[in-house]
Amino acid sequence: MVKGKFFFVIGGARSGKSTFAENLARSLGEPVTYIATARAGDAEMEERIKEHRKRRPVSWITVEEPVNVSNRIAEWGHKSKVIIVDCLTLLISNLLIEFATGGQEIDRQKKETILEEIARLAKVAKDSPAHVIVVSNEVGLGLVPPYPQGRLFRDLAGWANQLMAAEADKVYFLVAGIPLDLQSLQAKLTTVERSE
Numbered sequence: 001m002v003k004g005k006f007f008f009v010i011g012g013a014r015s016g017k018s019t020f021a022e023n024l025a026r027s028l029g030e031p032v033t034y035i036a037t038a039r040a041g042d043a044e045m046e047e048r049i050k051e052h053r054k055r056r057p058v059s060w061i062t063v064e065e066p067v068n069v070s071n072r073i074a075e076w077g078h079k080s081k082v083i084i085v086d087c088l089t090l091l092i093s094n095l096l097i098e099f100a101t102g103g104q105e106i107d108r109q110k111k112e113t114i115l116e117e118i119a120r121l122a123k124v125a126k127d128s129p130a131h132v133i134v135v136s137n138e139v140g141l142g143l144v145p146p147y148p149q150g151r152l153f154r155d156l157a158g159w160a161n162q163l164m165a166a167e168a169d170k171v172y173f174l175v176a177g178i179p180l181d182l183q184s185l186q187a188k189l190t191t192v193e194r195s196e
Contacts, residue, residue: 004081004131006122008164010138011174018086020172020179021133022055025082028131032060033080035073037090039066052086066094070121077128085125088136088164089157092118096153111156118160122167136161138173 007024011017025032034056040046056062061080065072069091076083085091095117099110125132140158145151165171171182 002129003126004077004128005169006126006128006167007131007133008136008161008168008171009133009174009179010136010161010165010171012138012141015174016177016179017135017137017172017174018052019055019177020174021084021086021135024133025084025131026057029081030059031080032057032082032084033076033130034060034062035069035076035083035085036062036064037066037069037085037087037094038064039090039094066091067098070117070124073121073124073128073130073132077124077130077132080130082131082133083125083128084133084135085121086135088118088121088134088160089139091121092156092160093153096149096156100149111152114156115159115163119163122163125164126167126169134164134168136164 007021009017009021009024036049036052038045038049038052040049053062061076063072063076069085073083073085092114095114099114121134125134137157138161139154145154165182172179173182174180
């Protein structure tokens, strides 16, 4: 089976990561399937979702999937040339909400279940016949959240980003709208270290 490439695009809030991912998708060809993980829980989030929709070409297929993203990649990988998943951190948030019903704390087993689902997503993305672009937030560069659920979310996002980067063919980190190719930077640093 022919496999597409797996691209992982990470950055902070408003770093330009979604725009970069959309432009990358355009360059890879049609048809494009956009898997949106956002849930419109309030008016502000509804507005954000509308803005994202406006940017997409009308030819793109949008699949709204807040939880079962790996299943949607497997389903659409044979129908599309390119799949965008935007975004991984909203998926993690949705999974936390699914597991924390009734105000229950997330136990170790549930954390492992979330990470197993993220690892499955990374494997499905890597093995897909379509090119897959997964977008995520880097949330670990700021302050330590002052409450346990915030720290859990930050930790899960960090571990999930590592799982994605380990499987991806290309990893881009967006800073102020500028994409940095992390594998190229890593190769250059390794070359410098060897020459010292």
